Amino acid sequence: MTAKPKIVVGLGTCGIAAGGREIYNAIEKALTENNIDAELTQTGCIGACENEVLVDIAKPGQPRISYGKVTEEKIGEVVTNHLLHDKIDREFALGKIGEGELSAEYDDLPYFFTDLPFYEKQVRLCLRNCGFINPEKIDEYVERDGYQALKQVITEMKPEEVVEVIKSSGLRGRGGGGFSTGMKWQFTMNAVGDKKYVVCNADEGDPGAFMDRSILEGDPHSVMEGMAIAGYAVGADEGYIYCRAEYPLAVNRLKMAIEQAKEKNFLGDNIFGTDFSFNLKVKEGAGAFVCGEETALLMSIEGKRGMPRPRPPFPANEGLFGKPTCLNNVETFANVPVVILDGPEKFASIGTEGSKGTKVFALTGSINRTGLAEVPMGITLEEVVYDVAGGIIDDGKFKAVQAGGPSGGCIPEDLLHLPIDYDSLTEAGAMMGSGGLVVMGEDTCMVDIARYFLSFTQIESCGKCTPCREGTKRMLEILERIVAGEGKPDDIEKLKTLGEAISATALCGLGQTAPNPVLTTLRYFQEEYEQHIFDKRCVAGICVDLMFYLIDAELCNGCGRCRKACPVSAISGDKKEVHVIDKETCIKCGVCVEKCKQEAISLQS
Amino acid sequence: MKVDFEKVNGIIEKYRDDREAIIALLQDISAEIRYLPEEVIRHVSDEIEVPVSRLYSLATFYTSFRLEPRGEHEVQICMGTACHVRGAPRMLENVTQKLNIKPGETTGDGKFTVETVNCVGACALGPLLVLDGKYYGKLTQRKIEKLLGGSDDEVEQSC
Ligand SMILES: Cc1cc2nc3c(=O)[nH]c(=O)nc-3n(C[C@H](O)[C@H](O)[C@H](O)COP(=O)(O)O)c2cc1C
Ligand code: FES
Numbered sequence: 044m045t046a047k048p049k050i051v052v053g054l055g056t057c058g059i060a061a062g063g064r065e066i067y068n069a070i071e072k073a074l075t076e077n078n079i080d081a082e083l084t085q086t087g088c089i090g091a092c093e094n095e096v097l098v099d100i101a102k103p104g105q106p107r108i109s110y111g112k113v114t115e116e117k118i119g120e121v122v123t124n125h126l127l128h129d130k131i132d133r134e135f136a137l138g139k140i141g142e143g144e145l146s147a148e149y150d151d152l153p154y155f156f157t158d159l160p161f162y163e164k165q166v167r168l169c170l171r172n173c174g175f176i177n178p179e180k181i182d183e184y185v186e187r188d189g190y191q192a193l194k195q196v197i198t199e200m201k202p203e204e205v206v207e208v209i210k211s212s213g214l215r216g217r218g219g220g221g222f223s224t225g226m227k228w229q230f231t232m233n234a235v236g237d238k239k240y241v242v243c244n245a246d247e248g249d250p251g252a253f254m255d256r257s258i259l260e261g262d263p264h265s266v267m268e269g270m271a272i273a274g275y276a277v278g279a280d281e282g283y284i285y286c287r288a289e290y291p292l293a294v295n296r297l298k299m300a301i302e303q304a305k306e307k308n309f310l311g312d313n314i315f316g317t318d319f320s321f322n323l324k325v326k327e328g329a330g331a332f333v334c335g336e337e338t339a340l341l342m343s344i345e346g347k348r349g350m351p352r353p354r355p356p357f358p359a360n361e362g363l364f365g366k367p368t369c370l371n372n373v374e375t376f377a378n379v380p381v382v383i384l385d386g387p388e389k390f391a392s393i394g395t396e397g398s399k400g401t402k403v404f405a406l407t408g409s410i411n412r413t414g415l416a417e418v419p420m421g422i423t424l425e426e427v428v429y430d431v432a433g434g435i436i437d438d439g440k441f442k443a444v445q446a447g448g449p450s451g452g453c454i455p456e457d458l459l460h461l462p463i464d465y466d467s468l469t470e471a472g473a474m475m476g477s478g479g480l481v482v483m484g485e486d487t488c489m490v491d492i493a494r495y496f497l498s499f500t501q502i503e504s505c506g507k508c509t510p511c512r513e514g515t516k517r518m519l520e521i522l523e524r525i526v527a528g529e530g531k532p533d534d535i536e537k538l539k540t541l542g543e544a545i546s547a548t549a550l551c552g553l554g555q556t557a558p559n560p561v562l563t564t565l566r567y568f569q570e571e572y573e574q575h576i577f578d579k580r581c582v583a584g585i586c587v588d589l590m591f592y593l594i595d596a597e598l599c600n601g602c603g604r605c606r607k608a609c610p611v612s613a614i615s616g617d618k619k620e621v622h623v624i625d626k627e628t629c630i631k632c633g634v635c636v637e638k639c640k641q642e643a644i645s646l647q648s
Numbered sequence: 649m650k651v652d653f654e655k656v657n658g659i660i661e662k663y664r665d666d667r668e669a670i671i672a673l674l675q676d677i678s679a680e681i682r683y684l685p686e687e688v689i690r691h692v693s694d695e696i697e698v699p700v701s702r703l704y705s706l707a708t709f710y711t712s713f714r715l716e717p718r719g720e721h722e723v724q725i726c727m728g729t730a731c732h733v734r735g736a737p738r739m740l741e742n743v744t745q746k747l748n749i750k751p752g753e754t755t756g757d758g759k760f761t762v763e764t765v766n767c768v769g770a771c772a773l774g775p776l777l778v779l780d781g782k783y784y785g786k787l788t789q790r791k792i793e794k795l796l797g798g799s800d801d802e803v804e805q806s807c
Contacts, residue, residue: 056768056769056770056783057769057770057772057773059783060770060773060776060783060785061773061785092770092771092772092773093772095772095773247769248766249729249767250727250728250729250766250767251728251729251730251731251732251767251771252767252771253767253769253770253771256769257769288675288712289765289766289767289768289769290769326672327672327675328710329671329674329675329710329711329712329713330710330711330712331709331710331711332766343671344668345668346667346668346669346670346671346706347706348705348706348709349709349710405771407729407730407771407772407774408729408730408733408734409733409734413730413771413772414772445729448729479729481729481730481733483733487733492733495729495732496729499766505709610745632741632745633738633741634745637789
């Protein structure tokens with residue numbers, strides 16, 4: 044152990060976006076200026092995105108103190124106070140991690156993982172290393188039992204035993220479908236072939252979800268170790284990680300991690316002196332949502348257009364280059380070393396009857412604590428929304444939570460008691476999906492959300508099958524006229540018929556699930572559709588075509604800012620006199636609202 | 649713009665023996681010259697003996713490929729779900745109005761190209777814009793004005 048103090052800056056995508064690099068440099072400067080000898084390093088996302096930039100400081104023998112929302116101006120002071128004067132700046136301190144001596148003055152400082160409400164209900168298996176290790180240094184992974192599971196598997200177990208362990212753990216795929224991982228491995232193991240592959244799906248196409256990104260950025264080795272174990276179990280010596288190109292940091296860290304693992308012989312030939320060899324390559328996606336679908340993904344790795352094909356044959360029998368292929372999601376693989384090291388019984392003791400272990404969720408939308416949370420299966424949506432995420436911002440009222448992205452659905456308030464597991468969510472018309480949870484308050488229009496998701500899937504439809512290519516287009520046209528105030532009385536019926544037909548007949552999962560956001564909002568929020576169609580009203584105040592701008596005559600002081608800013612000259616009025624907006628000319632761009640210092644202009648429905 | 653065929657040839661050589669690497673090859677070329685001009689596609693087709701139609705079929709299927717030259721600066725506005733519920737559509741409107749172009753287009757002076765993307769993974773900071781690879785979160789109209797140059801001071805001063 045080094046006796047130097049250690050400073051860790053959170054440099055995941057969100058940390059960097061929030062200015063993490065600048066903070067890192069500012070700390071470096073403060074250390075040099077004050078002649079402090081400390082180790083400055085980086086880590087991936089610890090999940091509390093709301094508090095970025097996060098900086099942890101630990102003196103030898105003392106607990107590690109986590110500081111949040113630090114600023115470039117103040118960080119130097121925070122660091123010197125802590126390291127030179129043992130003073131903890133309460134303005135930024137979030138909590139302490141680990142034990143050690145600390146002045147009694149700070150006894151009341153909460154423990155980060157057990158006392159902070161965001162973490163209290165979390166169980167961190169997949170994210171066990173995220174926020175702790177420097178993902179660019181393999182030694183830090185090894186120090187935390189890294190590659191021990193792989194060693195145990197290839198030196199002590201037969202492939203069949205590995206498959207049996209995974210099966211008995213109850214681990215199910217985290218990429219959306221929830222298929223038993225052990226079964227999938229068994230099929231691939233039993234498939235006949237001179238060459239087999241392991242493929243990791245890191246395409247994470249759900250717009251608004253970032254679980255896989257955080258794992259890849261924060262702990263790439265756990266995924267690679269899981270893949271190597273799968274390789275041993277199914278009899279593959281080569282693997283691919285298909286990562287979306289929008290995640291440049293994840294791609295770089297993966298490439299770096301592969302190089303380091305090769306040097307240590309955790310990858311490559313004759314791993315741990317056995318005759319097991321396994322090599323990994325990273326493939327970058329090129330921006331196509333459908334490539335998250337497994338058969339399309341394999342096409343894309345082969346250098347073709349990523350178009351899905353009907354299954355069977357499943358990839359386990361006929362996958363990459365026609366060879367048996369074991370394909371799993373990032374989080375699924377990251378769970379594997381945990382299952383092996385802790386034992387399948389321990390893993391299976393977490394969760395519900397049908398869904399074992401934990402699930403990582405990206406919590407976003409109108410909530411107080413945005414971030415990444417790993418919770419045990421079976422926890423209720425209510426606990427996640429209120430206890431973990433801290434409820435709706437500004438004490439607003441909850442309206443719905445969207446689970447499963449473009450393939451999922453919206454779950455209303457009276458179903459918040461639902462436990463989070465594969466089966467309950469599917470029953471509610473939503474799905475576990477990859478783990479995006481977007482919480483929406485009263486100011487979200489459900490028709491607009493349905494339209495949003497459908498326009499996404501419609502654009503991303505690859506066009507191979509007719510129900511998806513044409514059907515989603517027609518549904519979108521209907522939704523667009525509803526939000527434009529031109530909905531027709533039979534539109535609701537039409538949407539239902541079309542939606543059910545597409546679900547039943549589309550070729551791949553994209554088309555089969557594309558109607559879900561529309562069908563669930565129709566199921567739980569039909570009255571909102573009716574208001575749009577019959578009363579031409581959008582209560583949430585989102586659908587601009589159903590609204591108009593009005594200047595409050597009491598508040599307007601006739602400054603003329605809005606009149607000058609209006610791009611279509613729809614506003615008239617003399618200087619120092621009340622101004623008015625001509626509804627016919629107004630294009631509802633909203634520029635006037637932003638310009639008005641009196642806050643006199645608002646949207647009315 | 650003059651294409652540097654030396655560089656293109658270098659990239660082709662790198663992937664010479666890799667049968668599955670056509671997409672990576674096109675990606676590397678795109679990264680180098682920032683789009684795929686027709687003359688380059690034809691050149692690649694001749695060199696690696698793959699039909700031009702096959703290259704175009706890939707270049708049009710995957711959204712990260714561009715067939716038109718791009719502006720000096722690239723603006724990407726996140727239209728992911730988290731950003732959407734936090735007002736991304738309005739931010740997009742602000743940007744397109746300010747630059748007077750539609751998403752996917754480049755300004756007449758070749759300065760800016762505007763695009764939409766679906767989630768860059770920093771949802772906590774939405775609505776969000778990426779300018780030349782750097783993230784700018786918690787957008788407001790003011791921030792956009794500042795970022796894209798030219799402020800609204802004229803209006804402010806005249807009243
Ligand atoms: C349109 C579509 C998009 C998908 N996107 C993803 C994705 O981004 N990531 C993922 O892991 N699985 C995705 N899937 C699911 C995969 O096809 C596949 O079931 C999964 O990767 C298998 O891994 P698992 O068993 O570990 O879950 C998608 C499926 C469909 C139909
Ligand atoms: S939705 Fe915009 S960054 Fe994720």
